[in-house]
Amino acid sequence: xxxxxxFNKNDPSINIGDKVLLxxxxxxxWIVKIEKGKVFLSDRGKIELDNLVGLVYGxxxxxxxxFDVYLMKxxxxxxxxxxxxxxxxxxxxxxxxxxxxxLGIAPGLKVLEIGVGTGCTTAILANIxxxxxxxxxxxxxxxxxxxxxxxxxxxxxxxxxxxxxxDAREGIDERDIDAAIVDIGNPWDVLERVYEALKPSAPIVxxxxxxxxxxxxxxxxxxxxxxxxxxxxxxxxxxxxxxxESIRPANFMVGHTGYIMFAxxxxx
Numbered sequence: 001x002x003x004x005x006x007f008n009k010n011d012p013s014i015n016i017g018d019k020v021l022l023x024x025x026x027x028x029x030w031i032v033k034i035e036k037g038k039v040f041l042s043d044r045g046k047i048e049l050d051n052l053v054g055l056v057y058g059x060x061x062x063x064x065x066x067f068d069v070y071l072m073k074x075x076x077x078x079x080x081x082x083x084x085x086x087x088x089x090x091x092x093x094x095x096x097x098x099x100x101x102x103l104g105i106a107p108g109l110k111v112l113e114i115g116v117g118t119g120c121t122t123a124i125l126a127n128i129x130x131x132x133x134x135x136x137x138x139x140x141x142x143x144x145x146x147x148x149x150x151x152x153x154x155x156x157x158x159x160x161x162x163x164x165x166x167d168a169r170e171g172i173d174e175r176d177i178d179a180a181i182v183d184i185g186n187p188w189d190v191l192e193r194v195y196e197a198l199k200p201s202a203p204i205v206x207x208x209x210x211x212x213x214x215x216x217x218x219x220x221x222x223x224x225x226x227x228x229x230x231x232x233x234x235x236x237x238x239x240x241x242x243x244x245e246s247i248r249p250a251n252f253m254v255g256h257t258g259y260i261m262f263a264x265x266x267x268x
Contacts, residue, residue: 013055037050046063055071112137112181135161185213204262
């Protein structure tokens, strides 16, 4: 098993090897690994990470230039926003939440992911299904797989994931899968393979960026048969800017990122 670098760490104190979110303010947030002799440098001064060992998460310390910094336990959203290497477009947290709910992701489930990319969604799924569940990923780019495995290893989640360098159109090895997510440009091409892998009544989500893909995928689902309760969503997220002087919507919002198509498998 990998060491305790995963999202969930029960020990409230900070130790060598732990990850800490250094929170200065909303724009200045960094995830660091506590290592002997390591110094963190920023425009707000430096922090000798050795000095953080033994402190409790949630503590406040001073930098060398007397700025406050809070020592927080990293959450999944922190890793996605700040801590993982990515070279592909990811599914945003605003969409991840609905996807997890639609798929009913829970500990112990076997989940299929087609289109792993650099592993952000994989990490979210693995963190929920562990310790007895497993995520089976299919990806056609070996360089993406290498980055995904490195990210998952950093989070202590690699033991709960199997990633295969294989085109899902050529076949899916697993059976009796509890839920599936498909994030590729041509999801209609894997319908038969995914159908064979899923348990009866199991849910599936497709993440697609364009209306043209929705139209083609919807027709493919209808023509193929074996899927009901077909729905499609778009999640829009608007943050509210908080200040003592005024509270109002932020100037910028995360609008369109992609469409979420949902369906359930039936017996033909």
